[in-house]
Amino acid sequence: MAGRWMVLLLLGLAAGGGVIQAHGQVDSLGFISIDCGLHVETGYVENTTKLSYVPDAAFTDTGTNHNISAEYLTPTTDKIWRNVRSFGGGDGTRSCYTLRSLVFGLKYLIRAMFLYANYDGLNRSPTFDVYIGVNYWQTVNISEGDMPVIAEIITVISGDYLEVCLVNTGSGTPFISSLELRPLQNKLYPQADASRALVLAARANAGASTDTFVRYPEDPHDRIWIPLTLDEWSAISTTNKVQNGVTDIFEAPSAVMQTAATPTNSSRPIVVAWDVKPSAKDKPPGFVCMLYMAELQHIPSNAIRQFHVKLNGKLWNQTTLGLRYLETIVLYNPQPDYASQQYIISLEATANSTLPPILNAFEVFSVIPTTGIATVPQEGTN
Numbered sequence: 473m474a475g476r477w478m479v480l481l482l483l484g485l486a487a488g489g490g491v492i493q494a495h496g497q498v499d500s501l502g503f504i505s506i507d508c509g510l511h512v513e514t515g516y517v518e519n520t521t522k523l524s525y526v527p528d529a530a531f532t533d534t535g536t537n538h539n540i541s542a543e544y545l546t547p548t549t550d551k552i553w554r555n556v557r558s559f560g561g562g563d564g565t566r567s568c569y570t571l572r573s574l575v576f577g578l579k580y581l582i583r584a585m586f587l588y589a590n591y592d593g594l595n596r597s598p599t600f601d602v603y604i605g606v607n608y609w610q611t612v613n614i615s616e617g618d619m620p621v622i623a624e625i626i627t628v629i630s631g632d633y634l635e636v637c638l639v640n641t642g643s644g645t646p647f648i649s650s651l652e653l654r655p656l657q658n659k660l661y662p663q664a665d666a667s668r669a670l671v672l673a674a675r676a677n678a679g680a681s682t683d684t685f686v687r688y689p690e691d692p693h694d695r696i697w698i699p700l701t702l703d704e705w706s707a708i709s710t711t712n713k714v715q716n717g718v719t720d721i722f723e724a725p726s727a728v729m730q731t732a733a734t735p736t737n738s739s740r741p742i743v744v745a746w747d748v749k750p751s752a753k754d755k756p757p758g759f760v761c762m763l764y765m766a767e768l769q770h771i772p773s774n775a776i777r778q779f780h781v782k783l784n785g786k787l788w789n790q791t792t793l794g795l796r797y798l799e800t801i802v803l804y805n806p807q808p809d810y811a812s813q814q815y816i817i818s819l820e821a822t823a824n825s826t827l828p829p830i831l832n833a834f835e836v837f838s839v840i841p842t843t844g845i846a847t848v849p850q851e852g853t854n
C-alpha cells in the first residue's frame with residue numbers, strides 16, 4: 473500500500489528554483505532542510521514549499537556525492553532527487569548526520585528520503601538500516617529504482633542535537649537523498665514521548681486528486697499528505713475552510729480535510745487495512761492510528777450520517793460518530809495496539825444512518841522504544 477503512494481510522490485513534486493546562501497543549522501521556522509549530496513556550496517529555495525534547502529557538508533564528515541543516472545532525470549525532476557550522498561565501507565559500517573541547535577525535550581518530526589535512480593550505475597537497489605541516535609528506526613528497502621522511499625519518525629529528544637545514522641547491513645551501499653527536521657509542539661502526537669517514538673507507515677489524504685500533495689505551507693508542520701483514491705470510493709470536497717475541533721490535537725490542515733472519501737456503494741463500509749511485517753530484529757511493533765473526519769456536506773434535516781469504527785471486527789471506540797459541518801474530529805488510540813499482525817479498520821454506518829460514512833484522512837504509525845535518543849551511547853538509558 474505504501475509503495476503506490478511513493479510512486480505518486482515522485483510524480484507530484486516539482487523541480488526547485490532560486491539560490492540562497494547556505495547557512496548554519498535551523499532556519500527561522502526551526503526547520504532543517506538538507507539536500508544530501510548537493511555538489512554546490514550554496515542552497516536553494518525549493519519551488520513548491522518555498523523552504524530553503526542547504527547542502528549536507530556541514531552535517532556529515534563522511535560519504536561521497538553522486539548525481540542520479542541520466543535515464544531517471546527529466547526537466548521536472550525535483551532538485552531534491554537529483555543527487556544523493558552514499559556511504560562506502562562494508563557490512564556494519566555506520567555513517568551519521570548530526571543535527572544541532574535543537575531544543576532539549578522537544579518533539580521533532582525527522583524525515584529521510586531516498587531515491588536510488590541508479591546513481592552508482594550498478595542497477596542494484598540496496599537495503600540498509602536507519603537509526604536515530606542509538607535506536608533502530610527502520611529498514612530501508614529500495615525495491616525499485618524510480619520509487620522514492622520515505623522514512624519518518626516523531627520523537628522527543630533528550631539532548632540538544634540528534635544523530636541520524638545509516639548502517640550497512642551487507643545488502644548494498646547506504647545512500648540518502650534528503651534529510652528534514654521539523655519541530656512539533658509536545659502536545660501533538662501524545663503517543664510519542666521520552667520512551668517511545670512513532671515511525672510513519674502511512675499518511676493518506678483520502679479523496680484528494682492524485683497530483684495534490686499537501687505539505688508546507690498548507691501544513692505548518694510540513695507533514696506530507698499523500699493523495700489516496702480507491703476504486704470503491706467516491707470523492708467529496710468543499711472549498712470552505714475546515715476548523716480543528718477540540719479533539720483534533722493533531723492539527724489536521726484544512727487543505728487535507730477539504731476532501732474526503734465515501735463508499736460509492738453507500739451500503740458498504742470504508743475499509744483501511746494493513747499488514748505488519750515484523751522485522752528480523754524485533755517482535756511485531758505496536759501501532760497507533762488516527763482517523764480524521766469532518767462533514768463536508770449540508771445534511772438535510774430528514775437525513776442523518778452516523779457511523780461507528782471497528783478494528784478487526786470489534787468496536788474500536790464505543791462512540792457512535794456524528795460529524796459536525798466543517799469541523800474536524802479525530803479518532804485515535806492513545807496507547808499502541810499490540811494485538812495483531814493484520815489490522816482492518818472499518819467505518820460502518822449505523823442502522824439509523826441514511827448517509828454513508830466519511831473519511832477525510834488517516835495516519836498509521838508503528839511504535840518503537842527509544843532510549844537516550846540523540847545522546848551518545850555511554851549517556852545510557854532513561
Ligand SMILES: *[C@@H]1O[C@H](CO)[C@@H](O)[C@H](O)[C@H]1NC(C)=O
Nearest residue numbers: 486487488489519547548549
Ligand atoms: C521552479 O520555479 C522557477 C521560478 O518560478 C521556474 O522557472 C521553474 O520552471 C520551476 N521549475 C519547475 C520544475 O516547476
Ligand SMILES: *[C@@H]1O[C@H](CO)[C@@H](O)[C@H](O)[C@H]1NC(C)=O
Nearest residue numbers: 511512537538539540554555
Ligand atoms: C552533477 O550534476 C551537476 C548539475 O547538472 C553538475 O554540475 C555536476 O558536475 C555533476 N556532478 C557529477 C559528479 O557528475
Ligand SMILES: *[C@@H]1O[C@H](CO)[C@@H](O)[C@H](O)[C@H]1NC(C)=O
Nearest residue numbers: 598599600611613614615643
Ligand atoms: C527488499 O524487498 C524485496 C521486495 O519486497 C524483497 O524481495 C527483498 O528480499 C527485500 N530485501 C531485503 C534485503 O530484505
Ligand SMILES: *[C@@H]1O[C@H](CO)[C@@H](O)[C@H](O)[C@H]1NC(C)=O
Nearest residue numbers: 704735736737738739740741
Ligand atoms: C452494494 O453493497 C451491498 C452490500 O454489500 C450489495 O448487496 C449490493 O449488491 C451492492 N450494490 C451494488 C450496485 O454493487
Ligand SMILES: *[C@@H]1O[C@H](CO)[C@@H](O)[C@H](O)[C@H]1NC(C)=O
Nearest residue numbers: 719789790791802803804805
Ligand atoms: C473514543 O473517542 C472519543 C472521541 O474522540 C474519545 O473521547 C474517547 O476517549 C475514545 N475512547 C477510547 C476508548 O479510545
Ligand SMILES: *[C@@H]1O[C@H](CO)[C@@H](O)[C@H](O)[C@H]1NC(C)=O
Nearest residue numbers: 778779792793822823824825
Ligand atoms: C436509532 O433511532 C432510534 C429511534 O429514533 C433511537 O431510539 C436509537 O437510539 C437510535 N440509535 C442510535 C445509535 O442513535
